Amino acid sequence: MTARVATNESILVVGGGISGMTAALEAAECGRQVILAEKTPTLGGRTALLYRYFPKMCHPVCGLEINLRRLKANRNLRILTMAEVVRIEGARGDYTATLRIAPRYVNENCTACGACAEAVASTIPNPYNYGLDRMKAAYLPHAMAYPQRYVLDPSIAGTEEGQQARAACRYGAIDLDMKEETIALKVGAVVWATGWKPYDAAKIQPYGYGRYANVITSVEFERLADPRGPTGGAILRPSDGKPAKNVAFIQCAGSRDENHLRHCSRICCMASLKQTQYLREAYGEDARSTIYYIDIRAIDRFEDFYQKVQHDATVRFVKSKVARIAEDEKTRNPILHGVDTEGYHHYATSHDLVVLAIGMEPEVTGAQVPAEVIEDSSGFIEGAADGGIVAAGVAAAPLDVNRAVQSATAASLRAIAVVHRAAATENA
Amino acid sequence: MSAQVPERYRNDFLREVEERVEEGRWVKMCMQCGVCAGSCPFGPHWEHSPQKIFMMIRAGKRAEVLGSDSMWMCTSCYNCIVRCPRKLPITHIMHGLANYAHRLGLAPKGQPTREFARLFWDNCIKQGRANELKLTLGLYFKDGLAAGIKTALAMKGIGLGMFKAKRINPMELFGGHRIKDVKGLHAIIAKAREIEDRRKGYTS
Numbered sequence: 001m002t003a004r005v006a007t008n009e010s011i012l013v014v015g016g017g018i019s020g021m022t023a024a025l026e027a028a029e030c031g032r033q034v035i036l037a038e039k040t041p042t043l044g045g046r047t048a049l050l051y052r053y054f055p056k057m058c059h060p061v062c063g064l065e066i067n068l069r070r071l072k073a074n075r076n077l078r079i080l081t082m083a084e085v086v087r088i089e090g091a092r093g094d095y096t097a098t099l100r101i102a103p104r105y106v107n108e109n110c111t112a113c114g115a116c117a118e119a120v121a122s123t124i125p126n127p128y129n130y131g132l133d134r135m136k137a138a139y140l141p142h143a144m145a146y147p148q149r150y151v152l153d154p155s156i157a158g159t160e161e162g163q164q165a166r167a168a169c170r171y172g173a174i175d176l177d178m179k180e181e182t183i184a185l186k187v188g189a190v191v192w193a194t195g196w197k198p199y200d201a202a203k204i205q206p207y208g209y210g211r212y213a214n215v216i217t218s219v220e221f222e223r224l225a226d227p228r229g230p231t232g233g234a235i236l237r238p239s240d241g242k243p244a245k246n247v248a249f250i251q252c253a254g255s256r257d258e259n260h261l262r263h264c265s266r267i268c269c270m271a272s273l274k275q276t277q278y279l280r281e282a283y284g285e286d287a288r289s290t291i292y293y294i295d296i297r298a299i300d301r302f303e304d305f306y307q308k309v310q311h312d313a314t315v316r317f318v319k320s321k322v323a324r325i326a327e328d329e330k331t332r333n334p335i336l337h338g339v340d341t342e343g344y345h346h347y348a349t350s351h352d353l354v355v356l357a358i359g360m361e362p363e364v365t366g367a368q369v370p371a372e373v374i375e376d377s378s379g380f381i382e383g384a385a386d387g388g389i390v391a392a393g394v395a396a397a398p399l400d401v402n403r404a405v406q407s408a409t410a411a412s413l414r415a416i417a418v419v420h421r422a423a424a425t426e427n428a
Numbered sequence: 429m430s431a432q433v434p435e436r437y438r439n440d441f442l443r444e445v446e447e448r449v450e451e452g453r454w455v456k457m458c459m460q461c462g463v464c465a466g467s468c469p470f471g472p473h474w475e476h477s478p479q480k481i482f483m484m485i486r487a488g489k490r491a492e493v494l495g496s497d498s499m500w501m502c503t504s505c506y507n508c509i510v511r512c513p514r515k516l517p518i519t520h521i522m523h524g525l526a527n528y529a530h531r532l533g534l535a536p537k538g539q540p541t542r543e544f545a546r547l548f549w550d551n552c553i554k555q556g557r558a559n560e561l562k563l564t565l566g567l568y569f570k571d572g573l574a575a576g577i578k579t580a581l582a583m584k585g586i587g588l589g590m591f592k593a594k595r596i597n598p599m600e601l602f603g604g605h606r607i608k609d610v611k612g613l614h615a616i617i618a619k620a621r622e623i624e625d626r627r628k629g630y631t632s
């Protein structure tokens with residue numbers, strides 16, 4: 001890590017997802033000093049946990065790899081992982097940010113060889129597969145993790161196992177004496193890019209998530225389809241491990257609902273349309289996707305994608321918000337009940353698996369930002385009234401990757417303007 | 429009830445509902461998701477679910493909506509209100525529509541819930557107190573003497589039980605209890621009716 005001192009000409013970017021990475025890179029490539037703080041052990045955020053991206057259906061590796069290359073090449077950028085921003089004091093052009101850095105127990109010597117993981121037996125729930133499986137307590141978050149450095153879970157740091165992990169490391173990379181650190185940084189502007197989290201599906205009581213094994217969320221479905229996911233890429237039913245060929249996708253699971261999230265999460269229609277293609281990829285003509293929807297919001301050019309899926313004979317559309325789900329006790333098949341709007345027919349339809357197209361809610365709402373910011377009624381953040389803190393990506397509004405990147409570039413430019421002015425006054 | 433007033437609205441039924449039906453202004457907020465229809469315990473056993481009624485209102489199906497018996501079937505379980513993603517007060521709208529159709533004389537004739545509602549109202553208003561005995565008997569005999577006697581005999585056991593438990597007082601049949609100022613109550617109701625008529629433009 002470079003020893004350059006942060007000043008009020010520096011920009012702090014909070015959150016290392018695609019938006020934070022983009023904002024940090026744009027500013028750094030313009031010659032600004034940037035500190036990128038990410039709470040988890042790796043950059044990449046939630047995009048790294050998708051199997052493929054719409055609309056081009058490429059794997060997230062491609063987009064992330066380019067950004068990682070740019071990051072590595074840039075000397076104006078300082079990256080802090082496991083670093084949470086806990087306080088921001090001051091005003092536009094003159095902030096002091098306090099960061100709490102959690103111990104990784106692994107230093108720069110790590111080559112990601114994996115010997116420590118082999119030496120450890122304990123497991124913890126795997127957040128990179130949304131808790132669908134467990135991982136070793138010494139782990140590399142995922143294949144695209146940056147930095148490519150292992151992490152020791154605090155649960156084993158002070159134990160016999162921690163010692164075993166250290167003994168297994170041939171590079172002296174494991175440091176069990178690491179402690180939590182608190183550092184203060186002076187910065188002129190802040191880009192807030194903390195992203196989103198999936199809405200808690202268990203709160204949508206009539207859909208039975210958590211009660212019925214074969215009702216899962218869209219983020220979990222991404223992991224099922226991914227070869228690096230818990231099933232090795234096989235789309236199987238959680239209840240019995242049998243192939244899930246007849247899959248229902250329920251739109252607006254949480255979104256556009258005054259009882260849950262009042263906003264439209266904007267990407268879920270596209271995510272489900274995309275996921276029907278995972279099913280086709282897995283089962284060919286035997287795949288049976290049904291999308292239950294209020295109206296399909298495939299915005300702008302995404303309409304093309306929608307039309308292509310409409311022509312796919314394995315995909316059926318039912319214009320109806322499902323009212324409730326029951327479970328067939330014998331087969332464990334979820335049975336969807338509702339009334340369709342094209343004819344007002346009551347249906348009770350059985351599927352192998354139900355995927356709830358879960359909404360995105362802000363990971364951090366304005367109330368949790370350690371500074372005064374303006375937020376909307378869903379908790380998406382606009383920024384500080386004086387313009388010194390700007391929001392980017394899904395922290396600002398529910399957006400797809402493409403639009404999140406545009407938003408991040410715009411935020412970066414505004415942050416540059418702030419520190420530019422700070423620099424001008426300094427030198428005047 | 430005169431037909432002139434509604435005439436004015438005939439080609440604009442949604443606006444008529446918005447202006448004259450209790451909570452009617454919410455109807456246009458329905459996004460036709462179908463959750464109310466799918467959540468209603470009546471399921472497929474009535475002709476027009478709230479979702480359908482709201483669509484019919486927008487489509488200007490005035491006679492079909494106001495003549496529908498569906499609003500009268502609502503049991504006020506409030507499932508639809510609880511589930512509606514747009515928080516429409518669906519139960520209240522259904523009752524508002526029923527009331528509106530009733531005032532215009534367009535509600536279905538002989539619909540049992542409507543008959544009961546009418547009986548109950550008249551019964552309550554008469555003396556300012558519900559006279560349960562008269563209400564029950566009124567209900568028994570609404571379809572004629574023979575049917576009434578038959579029902580009364582069938583319910584004899586329950587009636588006796590309630591009498592023994594002091595839940596029914598046979599003396600209520602003669603006059604029955606009343607509030608102190610019945611005249612005052614009638615004046616209040618007449619005034620309320622007058623205000624409502626004025627506000628909503630009823631000419632009766």
Ligand SMILES: Cc1cc2nc3c(=O)[nH]c(=O)nc-3n(C[C@H](O)[C@H](O)[C@H](O)COP(=O)(O)OP(=O)(O)OC[C@H]3O[C@@H](n4cnc5c(N)ncnc54)[C@H](O)[C@@H]3O)c2cc1C
Binds near residue numbers: 043050084404
């Ligand atoms: C099921 C599903 C499928 C999707 N599929 C697609 C798709 O195919 N194509 C597409 O374009 N979009 C897709 N999206 C949308 C896409 O996931 C988002 O656009 C994208 O993740 C936005 O990135 P972000 O950087 O704004 O947020 P995130 O990815 O959430 O990143 C935020 C980062 O900030 C960090 N952070 C949070 N709080 C703090 C804090 N206090 N301090 C420091 N760091 C913090 C987080 O750890 C995280 O790394 C999908 C979404 C869903 C739900």
